[in-house]
Amino acid sequence: MxxxxxxxxxxxxxxxxxxxxxxxxxxxxxxxxxxxxxxxxxxxxxxxxxxxxxxxxxxxxxxxxxxxxxxxxxxxxxLDSLAQFATVSGSPEGLDPDGFQRWYDAAMARWTGGEHDADYTxxxxxxxxxxxxxxxxxxxxxxxxxxxxxxxxxxxxxxxxxxxxxxxxxxxxxxxxxxxxxxxxxxxxxxxxxxxxxxxxxxxxxxxx
Structure with a gap:
């Protein structure tokens, strides 16, 4: 084993x-x-x-x-998530911590959802x-x-x-x-x-x- x-x-x-x-x-x-x-x-x-x-x-x-x-x-x-997500979800640059978290959660849900696989490398x-x-x-x-x-x-x-x-x-x-x-x-x-x-x-x- x-x-x-x-x-x-x-x-x-x-x-x-x-x-x-x-x-x-x-x-x-x-x-x-x-x-x-x-x-x-x-x-x-x-x-x-x-x-x-x-x-x-x-x-x-x-x-x-x-x-x-x-x-x-x-x-x-x-995963190079920020680079991948920014290409389809917009850049998170300049967001405050709460705004960044909302952006990230939405971007992560889109990526894991499987309906937009062609958008990601x-x-x-x-x-x-x-x-x-x-x-x-x-x-x-x-x-x-x-x-x-x-x-x-x-x-x-x-x-x-x-x-x-x-x-x-x-x-x-x-x-x-x-x-x-x-x-x-x-x-x-x-x-x-x-x-x-x-x-x-x-x-x-x-x-x-």
């Missing part, structure tokens, strides 16, 4: 010129999650191509003392399929730690729970930075063991964006 631990990246630099860089808090979260998993001897450590994913993997692997190789797989990448179904394909590929590798983002994690868990777009939408907002989702692989296929574990994080390190 194999196990896959899917870890969300540490906190990125929201509001900064370059979002795709870990904040100081994000770097500490990465070290903490690594130390919490030091008892593991993973056969493979995989991460997406985004800086925040790769850096979280590097810091965690160093803190854990793992010898396993680190491999990049772009299928673990987050990556549909909700396509996004879900590629995240779950990445999971399926590593399932035969023994113990695997995968560093990803909230979107792919929600897409994977929604499928494992036999849910759809509504389940995805409910899961996504609550995924904690450096939280851990565990999946086991056996004769019955893939089974969700736990979702969004974050007891390894002190209260001041629990962040959602």
């Amino acid at each position: 194999g196990q896959i631990l899917v870890v969300r990246h540490g906190q990125a630099s929201f509001g900064a010129d370059d979002y795709d860089v870990l904040s100081d808090t994000g770097e500490e979260q990465a070290r903490v999650v690594g130390r919490s998993l030091a008892h593991l001897a993973p056969d493979l450590v995989v991460h997406g191509s985004l800086v925040r994913q790769r850096r979280t993997a590097e810091l965690a692997a160093d803190a854990a003392g793992w010898d396993a190789p680190l491999r990049e797989d772009r299928r673990w990448n987050e 990556e549909s909700f179904v396509g996004f879900t399929d590629r995240a779950n394909a990445a999971l399926a590929e590593v399932a035969a590798n023994g113990t695997v730690v995968a560093f990803s983002s909230g979107g792919p994690i929600a897409a994977i868990v929604a499928v494992l729970l036999a849910g759809g777009a509504a389940t995805y939408g409910r899961l996504l907002p609550g995924i904690v930075n450096a939280g851990i989702t565990r999946v086991i692989s056996g004769r019955r296929g893939l089974t969700l063991l736990s979702y969004n574990e974050h007891q390894h994080l002190a209260p001041d390190l629990v962040t959602y964006r």
Whole structure:
């Protein structure tokens, strides 16, 4: 039986010129999650191509003392939602936080609804399929730690729970930075063991964006 631990990246630099860089808090979260998993001897450590994913993997692997190789797989990448949504829903630039949230919720509902797939470079179904394909590929590798983002994690868990777009939408907002989702692989296929574990994080390190 194999196990896959899917870890969300540490906190990125929201509001900064370059979002795709870990904040100081994000770097500490990465070290903490690594130390919490030091008892593991993973056969493979995989991460997406985004800086925040790769850096979280590097810091965690160093803190854990793992010898396993680190491999990049772009299928673990987050959806470039703002760029995709802005092309069809207008730019959110200049909106206050409440206005941005209303814009985002409406844009997300349009994307997941499936009626406008041709408007997007990556549909909700396509996004879900590629995240779950990445999971399926590593399932035969023994113990695997995968560093990803909230979107792919929600897409994977929604499928494992036999849910759809509504389940995805409910899961996504609550995924904690450096939280851990565990999946086991056996004769019955893939089974969700736990979702969004974050007891390894002190209260001041629990962040959602």
